[in-house]
Amino acid sequence: xxxxxxxxxxxxxxxxxxxxxxxxxxxxxxxxxxxxxxxxxxxxxxxxxxxxxxxxxxxxxxxxxxxxxxxxxxxxxxxxxxxxxxxxxxxxxxxxxxxxxxxxxxxxxxxxxxxxxxxxxxxxxxxxxxxxxxxxxxxxxxxxxxxxxxxxxxxxxxxxxxxxxxxxxxxxxxxxxxxxxxxxxxxxxxxxxxxxxxxxxxxxxxxxxxxxxxxxxxxxxxxxxxxxxxxxxxxxxxxxxxxxxxxxxxxxxxxxxxxxxxx
Amino acid sequence: xxxxxxxxxxxxxxxxxxxxxxxxxxxxxxxxxxxxxxxxxxxxxxxxxxxxxxxxxxxxxxxxxxxxxxxxxxxxxxxxxxxxxxxxxxxxxxxxxxxxxxxxxxxxxxxxxxxxxxxxxxxxxxxxxxxxxxxxxxxxxxxxxxxxxxxxxxxxxxxxxxxxxxxxxxxxxxxxxxxxxxxxxxxxxxxxxxxxxxxxxxxxxxxxxxxxxxxxxxxxxxxxxxxxxxxxxxxxxxxxx
Ligand SMILES: Nc1ncnc2c1ncn2[C@@H]1O[C@H](COP(=O)(O)OP(=O)(O)OP(=O)(O)O)[C@@H](O)[C@H]1O
Ligand SMILES: [Mg+2]
Numbered sequence: 001x002x003x004x005x006x007x008x009x010x011x012x013x014x015x016x017x018x019x020x021x022x023x024x025x026x027x028x029x030x031x032x033x034x035x036x037x038x039x040x041x042x043x044x045x046x047x048x049x050x051x052x053x054x055x056x057x058x059x060x061x062x063x064x065x066x067x068x069x070x071x072x073x074x075x076x077x078x079x080x081x082x083x084x085x086x087x088x089x090x091x092x093x094x095x096x097x098x099x100x101x102x103x104x105x106x107x108x109x110x111x112x113x114x115x116x117x118x119x120x121x122x123x124x125x126x127x128x129x130x131x132x133x134x135x136x137x138x139x140x141x142x143x144x145x146x147x148x149x150x151x152x153x154x155x156x157x158x159x160x161x162x163x164x165x166x167x168x169x170x171x172x173x174x175x176x177x178x179x180x181x182x183x184x185x186x187x188x189x190x191x192x193x194x195x196x197x198x199x200x201x202x203x204x205x206x207x208x209x210x211x212x213x214x215x216x217x218x219x220x221x222x223x224x225x226x227x228x229x230x231x232x233x234x235x236x237x238x239x240x241x242x243x244x245x246x247x248x249x250x251x252x253x254x255x256x257x258x259x260x261x262x263x
Numbered sequence: 264x265x266x267x268x269x270x271x272x273x274x275x276x277x278x279x280x281x282x283x284x285x286x287x288x289x290x291x292x293x294x295x296x297x298x299x300x301x302x303x304x305x306x307x308x309x310x311x312x313x314x315x316x317x318x319x320x321x322x323x324x325x326x327x328x329x330x331x332x333x334x335x336x337x338x339x340x341x342x343x344x345x346x347x348x349x350x351x352x353x354x355x356x357x358x359x360x361x362x363x364x365x366x367x368x369x370x371x372x373x374x375x376x377x378x379x380x381x382x383x384x385x386x387x388x389x390x391x392x393x394x395x396x397x398x399x400x401x402x403x404x405x406x407x408x409x410x411x412x413x414x415x416x417x418x419x420x421x422x423x424x425x426x427x428x429x430x431x432x433x434x435x436x437x438x439x440x441x442x443x444x445x446x447x448x449x450x451x452x453x454x455x456x457x458x459x460x461x462x463x464x465x466x467x468x469x470x471x472x473x474x475x476x477x478x479x480x481x482x483x484x485x486x487x488x489x490x491x492x493x494x495x496x497x498x499x500x501x502x503x504x
Contacts, residue, residue: 016332017363025362032359033350034388095346098313099356099404102340103363105312105329262313263343 022104022113023120030087030121039079039086043125046075047132055140063140064149068133073160076122076129080164081171081192084118085184088175097262107258115172122168126161166222167192173246176253179260191245195219218245264288265310265412265445270319272305279305281467282319287445287460289411292438294458294475295447298499302467303447304342307416310445311340323412335364338412339405344397344420349390353380353400356389357407364408374403379429394421402430412443419453431457455491465499 030036050071058067088111091097104110130152141148170191174184199217202209213220214234218241224234265287272280280302287293297303308314310321312329323331323338331337347356357371375385378399389397398421405413413434419427434457438444448454454461461478463471471478471494479491 014333014336017365021363021365025359028362029359032355033348035350090348094348094350095343096348098342098346099360100363101313102311102342103335103360105331105334259315261308261315263308 017104017109019109019113019116022109023116026087026110026113026117027121030083030117033090035086036083039083043075043079046079047072047129050074051132051136051140055136055143060144060146063137063144063146064151065133065137066151068136068140069130069152069160072129072133072136073126073164076125076164077167077192080118080122080125081167081188082185083121084114084168084172085175085188086181087114087118088172089179089181089184092179093181101262108254111176111254111257115169118168118172119165122164123161126157126164130157130160163222166218169246170218173250173253176257177249178253179257215240216244217241264325264443265293265321265323265414266325267306267310267321268319270306270309270321271317272302272309272314273317278467280309280316283464283467283469284319285462285469285472287443289443290438290441291459292434292444292446292457293460293462294454295445295462295464296449296451296454296495297447297464298449300466301449301464301499303449303464304416306464307342307414307445307447311338311342311414313342333364333408335360335408335410337408337410338414339408339410340414341398341401341405341418342414342416344394344401344418347389347397347400350388352386352388353392353396354385356400357385357403360404360407366408370407374407377406378403379426395423395426398422399426402433411441412445413437414445416447417449418446419448419450427453451492451495463495463498470498 031040051068054063054067054071091100091110100110101107137148137150171184171188174187174191178184178187195217196219199209199213199220203213214237215221218238221234221238221241224230224237230238267286268284270280270283271278283302283306285293295303295306305314306321309316310323310328311334312327321328328334328338334340351359354371354375357374358368361368361371375382380396380399380403384392384396389400392400398418402415402418405415415434419430422430431453434444434446438459446454446458455475458475461471461473461475462469475491478494481494
């Protein structure tokens with residue numbers, strides 16, 4: 001078989017690639033690899049196990065919507081940042097960036113599209129998780145023969161969305177900054193697991209740290225979001241720590257991504 | 264048309280591409296020859312915006328590649344057939360490119376048929392592809408957007424004799440229909456059979472450039488009769504001496 005029209009016979013002057021098209025392609029790329037598939041399947045499986053565990057193990061009094069929500073949300077908070085990390089780093093570790101950045105040479109557009117795709121997936125995943133938790137609550141309580149307790153407010157649902165989005169953003173930024181899958185995943189879990197413990201120790205022993213903590217500890221600042229009654233100072237804390245953990249590394253990472261040789 | 268003008272790329276104190284100038288014209292296959300490490304891939308990477316030049320310019324149809332609004336529609340690029348996500352199937356790899364360029368869906372099947380990947384092969388993961396199959400997939404990605412210009416770095420790498428002949432026919436046909444082909448290789452015979460024009464690089468510098476016929480005449484009986492291979496060795500070793 002050969003091509004039967006002249007190469008490039010179509011009229012010249014193609015319109016620029018709309019960002020929307022790059023975003024939808026990037027969403028597709030999150031799930032179309034073997035690793036992407038297993039990450040999603042893993043979340044589903046873990047959520048199911050967590051729901052079953054709450055239903056089987058908690059006391060009647062403890063079997064509330066909040067318990068199911070917490071259980072189902074946990075796999076999400078682990079997996080969504082990893083999905084965001086791989087979305088960026090695989091372009092380098094798998095070298096697919098050679099094609100990606102040849103088709104879209106403005107690399108900033110690719111990074112922006114990936115950010116939108118990852119945040120979009122996080123925002124969409126939370127209602128799914130809340131729905132699954134609701135089903136778990138109904139099933140668990142009815143088999144225990146008790147009335148279901150709905151103790152999650154709309155505000156705390158928004159908080160769950162917010163903290164997942166924040167986690168995804170931190171993972172994403174680490175991916176852009178480090179461009180290495182292993183490096184960024186390790187860095188993310190240091191951020192998510194080691195730093196909070198360190199912050200507790202420091203806050204317990206060092207007075208100076210207690211003063212600066214609200215400004216530099218993103219998870220601490222994020223914690224104030226939970227009750228939904230943020231003071232002006234708390235917003236400032238959130239802005240300052242987000243600038244430190246998100247904005248600064250993003251800017252440094254973006255400059256490197258745009259300049260780096262892709263090979 | 265591809266125009267490379269006084270292109271230079273330094274890595275620290277090392278000059279990988281040194282004041283390289285040439286053009287690749289429509290309707291012709293331009294062979295880009297040179298020994299290992301001559302700077303061919305570096306030049307092609309700069310041409311498509313994956314690396315930046317220290318100085319000089321490279322344009323396609325008068326514009327920098329990075330300024331093309333939808334470059335896949337105008338320039339088909341294959342730099343490294345191994346640079347594909349191994350967790351994706353061959354068909355999915357093409358689908359991603361097809362969606363990025365906003366092409367109709369059946370274009371993917373057309374390309375799979377064109378490069379000779381069967382439905383069974385195209386639903387395998389790239390991890391399980393042979394080098395030749397990856398090369399075919401890469402050629403399919405390059406041709407997907409129906410471009411008028413092709414930039415290919417060692418596309419015959421890993422192809423079997425039948426595949427090499429097929430590729431030769433494809434490039435010939437592409438150029439005969441008015442397309443521009445820039446084709447790099449260190450396999451002199453490959454280039455000799457298909458190229459109309461030659462650019463020979465050694466140690467980052469252009470050591471010969473022009474229509475193949477002219478270069479062959481220079482290497483003809485009067486000049487010792489060693490043919491293109493001897494000319495290539497003389498030129499590139501001369502540059503190394
Ligand atoms: N990032 C880099 N840092 C230092 N040197 C580099 C870098 N990239 C390429 N080079 C050097 O530039 C030179 C040209 O390399 P290039 O890959 O362009 O050669 P080539 O002509 O494609 O060779 P081959 O036929 O083996 O593919 C080599 O000496 C290579 O080591
Ligand atoms: Mg090379």
